Amino acid sequence: MKLEMNKLTKKFGDVTAVKQLNLSMTGGVYGLLGKNGAGKTTLMRMLCTLLRPTEGEILCNGRDIFKMAGEYRRFLGYLPQDFGFYPEFTVEDYLLYIGAIKGLPPSVAKKRTKELLAAVGLEKYAGRKMKKLSGGMKRRTGIAQAMMNQPEILILDEPTAGLDPNERIRFRNLISEFSEDRLVLLSTHIVSDVEYIAHDIWLMNEGKIVRQGTPKQITESMKQRVWEFCADRKEISRLAAKYKISNIKTENQRVQVRLLAGEKPAEGAREVTPSLEDAFLYYFGEEAGEMHGLL
Incomplete structure (x- = not known):
């Protein structure tokens, strides 16, 4: 799997949020580091086809992702900064619902839900309503829903917001294991989230990549x-x-x-x-x- 961005630009009126990016990703974990307002979320929303570029293109294995439409989205798992859910759903029901949306057969969705509840440490809370979860539990549920369809491309926007140190460690181990044959892009302003698991890091400021390389190259x-x-x-x-x-x-x-x-x-x-x-x-x-x- 290969994603390429060629002269990728996004403008909102007079503001250019993403400026002429030329980047490519294959396998492994990519860390996108920057302050709030650097353009990280805008970039990720374009990669998830939620925003169209003002200029430039995004290619998946050489094909325009917006022309691929649903075919591309089947490869994709996405955790936005704020993800929506039905407050009266239990955690298990919510994940089964996401599985149905992503086209998984009920038996597959049920098995996958059980696996993911264990992976994110929510087995004991499968029957708890979403509205009763703590912030960290909601975030863990969000990580699980992003991984429901075993995506080949996983895009995570500030995934560890609200997680305590133990939860962060669990998350890093989970992503490291998951990324073995996949592409993961993880956006954050928390350095420790990517320091030990990302093989390539992009430092983003004012819509531009100001430095990129392995953690060792950057240090x-x-x-x-x-x-x-x-x-x-x-x-x-x-x-x-x-x-x-x-x-x-x-x-x-x-x-x-x-x-x-x-x-x-x-x-x-x-x-x-x-x-x-x-x-x-x-x-x-x-x-x-x-x-x-x-x-």
Whole structure:
């Protein structure tokens, strides 16, 4: 399975949400990282045929997805940021309903529902009404419905919103296993969601992909930019006015500082191994000066 985007552009009046993207995906997990408003959801809605591009095209194995219509959507599983459901349905009934919509025979839908309830940890809650679920449980149900038809292309928009750390780990393991012979695009602003499972990461800002590559390639591009050192508390405001600060840890009147700089920022500063979170801060974080007066 191969998805290609050629000069893909989406405009809403005078606003260009997605700008001339040229990207391709084959198998595995792709992580789409960016702040809210970067254009991630618009891109995913186009990939799911919910929005038509203003310019450009999206091809699935060389064919235009909008011309393929229902044939393409049979390959597709999608979890939007906000998915609709009937509040009076139980979790099991909701998944069976989704199975019917996706054309699964009742026996297949029932078997698949049982498998997915186990996979997302909702077996005990199969008979609970949707309106009675916590936010995290609703999100897990949404992940299950996206996987109901064993899609070859799975598109997930902020899938871990509302999940606790244990649920996030369960989700990452599930997606990693599921993606073995499939294509998964996962949009998020939570770095840990994709750091360990994505083989390719796209950093998106203002409708453009500003950096792409493997997690290792992206972190290696940050070499000689991440520093740690100890400073006096009174120095933090000056540093925040000049640099992007990744982390501070206060101990008495001394502060352990981690920041981004193109050169050694202070006497005693040592270069440290960059993380994907450092790259996220570099491309999307507050500019130096916006954190002035931090301490």
